Amino acid sequence: MQANGPIGVFDSGYGGLTVLKEIVDKLPQYNYVYMGDNARAPYGTRSFETVYQYTLECVEWFFKQGCPLVILACNTASAKALRTIQQKDLPRIGKDKRVLGVIRPTTEVIGNYSKTGEVGILGTTGTVQSGSYPIEIEKFFPEIKVCQEACPIWVPLVENNEYDSPGADFFVKKHLDHLLGQSEKIDTILLACTHYPLLKNKIMEHVSTGTTILSQGEIVANSLVEYMARHPEMEQRCDKGGKFDFFTTDSTEDFDKHATIFFGKPVRSKHLDLSV
Numbered sequence: 001m002q003a004n005g006p007i008g009v010f011d012s013g014y015g016g017l018t019v020l021k022e023i024v025d026k027l028p029q030y031n032y033v034y035m036g037d038n039a040r041a042p043y044g045t046r047s048f049e050t051v052y053q054y055t056l057e058c059v060e061w062f063f064k065q066g067c068p069l070v071i072l073a074c075n076t077a078s079a080k081a082l083r084t085i086q087q088k089d090l091p092r093i094g095k096d097k098r099v100l101g102v103i104r105p106t107t108e109v110i111g112n113y114s115k116t117g118e119v120g121i122l123g124t125t126g127t128v129q130s131g132s133y134p135i136e137i138e139k140f141f142p143e144i145k146v147c148q149e150a151c152p153i154w155v156p157l158v159e160n161n162e163y164d165s166p167g168a169d170f171f172v173k174k175h176l177d178h179l180l181g182q183s184e185k186i187d188t189i190l191l192a193c194t195h196y197p198l199l200k201n202k203i204m205e206h207v208s209t210g211t212t213i214l215s216q217g218e219i220v221a222n223s224l225v226e227y228m229a230r231h232p233e234m235e236q237r238c239d240k241g242g243k244f245d246f247f248t249t250d251s252t253e254d255f256d257k258h259a260t261i262f263f264g265k266p267v268r269s270k271h272l273d274l275s276v
Helices: 016-026 048-064 075-080 082-093 103-107 125-130 132-140 154-159 166-180 196-205 216-230 252-263
Strands: 007-011 032-036 069-072 098-100 118-123 145-150 188-191 212-214 244-248 269-271
Touching: 007 016, 007 048, 016 032, 016 216, 016 252, 032 048, 048 069, 048 075, 048 082, 075 082, 075 103, 075 125, 082 098, 103 132, 103 216, 118 125, 118 132, 118 166, 125 132, 125 145, 132 145, 145 166, 154 166, 154 196, 166 196, 188 196, 196 212, 244 252, 252 269
Parallel strands: 007 032, 007 069, 032 244, 069 098, 118 145, 118 188, 188 212, 244 269
Antiparallel strands: none
């Protein structure tokens, strides 16, 4: 008989908490385990092989905690590791388990928001270089033109609590200018990194009125609601009780301080050593 367990939510750091926050809002009845691999963050500038290896280690840890379902609430991990884990590793380590990402749910709907048929993607260097968004968007909206801009300084800005500072304006404007300089017709911009919602107010100051700024949390949460409805066999295996457990591979004190900002509620984490 297949065992029940909590839903696992993974990110390289804190950003995935913005996704977890929205998931809990839509599906408060389940138990959740969140893990941030802060000791090895950021993932955005690392190679495909390194991101894959790190992500796989973390997925295997979730499975050991009994999670039947793991959400990669990290764009870089979704871009560089998800497909390989689904196709190569799940048949070996968890035939009855599932790993989902944040890219597919977003690309399934992004074209519905654009009136001009041109969208912009703001992401980490790794996500942009992977080409995952243009590839996936073309599957659902082949007529959509996609422009991308890597914003490597944005994650450090957010994680150092500078996201609302005057200094953030320079880097926000710089990358928006680069993105919008590719086309005047971009009317929808996706924040393709789960850290970026904390910069949304700054971003809104530097785009024209009427531009749609999409954060992934609500989109992913809605997609998970639909997934559970389509897969009652998985829904029944996800423990219920509204319980949360938070883990970090780095300092719990630092994690709790930052995580509370992303999650919107006080967070108390436990330290995790993946080498044990």
